[in-house]
Amino acid sequence: MSELKKHLHYLTDKPDHIPYRTSYYNEYWGFCITYNQFKNLSEGEYEVCIDSSLKEGYLTYGEYFKQGKVKDEILFSCYVCHPSLCNDNLSGVGLVAILGKILNKIPTYFSYRFLFIPETIGAIAWLSKNKESVNNIKHGLVATCCGDRGTSTYKKTRDGDNIIDDIVEQVLKDSGEPYEILDFWPSGSDERQFSSPGFNLPIGSLMRTLYDTFEEYHTSKDNLDFMDVNSLTNSLSKYLEIIYQLENNSNLNKKTHSKIPKISIENDPVFISQNMKCESFLGKRNLYHKLGALTNQKNLEVKRAIQWIMNFSDGYHSLNDISKKSGMNLIILNDAVNLLKNVNLLKEQ
Secondary structure, three states, rough: HHHHHHHHHHHOOOOOOOOOEEOOOOOOOOOOOHHHHOOOOOOOOOOOOOOOOOOOOOOOOOOEEEEEOOEEEEEEEOOOOOOHHHHHHHHHHHHHHHHHHHOOOOOOOOEEEEEEEEEOOOHHHHHOOOOOOOHHEEEEEEOOOOOOOOOOOEEEEOOOOOOOOOOOHHHHOOOOOOOEEOOOOOOOHHHHHHHOOOOOOOOEEEEEOOOOOOOOOOOOOOOOOOOHHHHHHHHHHHHHHHHHHHHHOOOOOOOOOOOOOOOOOOOEEEEEEOOOOOOOOOOHHHOOOEEEOOOOHHHHHHHHHHHHHHHHOOOEHHHHHHHHHHHHHHHHHHHHHHHHHHOEEEEEE
């Protein structure tokens, strides 16, 4: 029993919630249960049988492309890797699937691409296999958490002043309903891969309640009871209105920015990421905890600092710029810089 307990995951502060935990890159096994179930386990000997294997395999994802009058594309992406989670996963899948079904029946000016991918690794794999056609993507949205009863929330693109940002904000404003606009930050869902500095695609994310801010997040309570059909329908209608506005916008090219690379000075260095395209694999460099979906504050702080440094070390943002954007202390960011330099992921300009 003592050995089994090391592999059981539960939430003491939410005793009737089953947590969501992942482990992809190391040989580990475990089970997620409620804390109440854990407390009621009988002492004794338990036999564990896991029918699994670690071997070379492949990644499966779904993709649907709708040809329009021009090759310029609008991207809609969702993720399919969260088993038994309804709002934080399935709501986006359902919404994107319905969008594809609707657009399939009507002629469009722009081409539309719909991705159904495992979060993070799926976006990275797709970008890796489609480097030549990425430039066709003019705008896009990541759909997640679309079905709860909360206020519509929009996370802006990395630049924050693209046409898609203007259109989404106007659609939300015209709805006459409460809404919230958030600036970009380099974590969350797959917008952080599409918006990595090597691609910098104008991809935002339109949701309802922001992930990781509702009690049911990453637990068994994110179920059909938490969902609301009217809210999901409302989200769908806003996506359709955004598509209408995109189709009828006369200038959909990404706004141009006359960026001039910054020059390092003694107290405000500028760094260059050595891996501009998508996130680096931090686990194999011992810079990331091995068990996914944890909420330990120290782990989160280190991860957050690394993500900000890697995403904005593009030659145009100094360390002070990153501190202002992230709201993070320069001491923490400097610690992250040193960690990244030690594993050759960062160089000073």
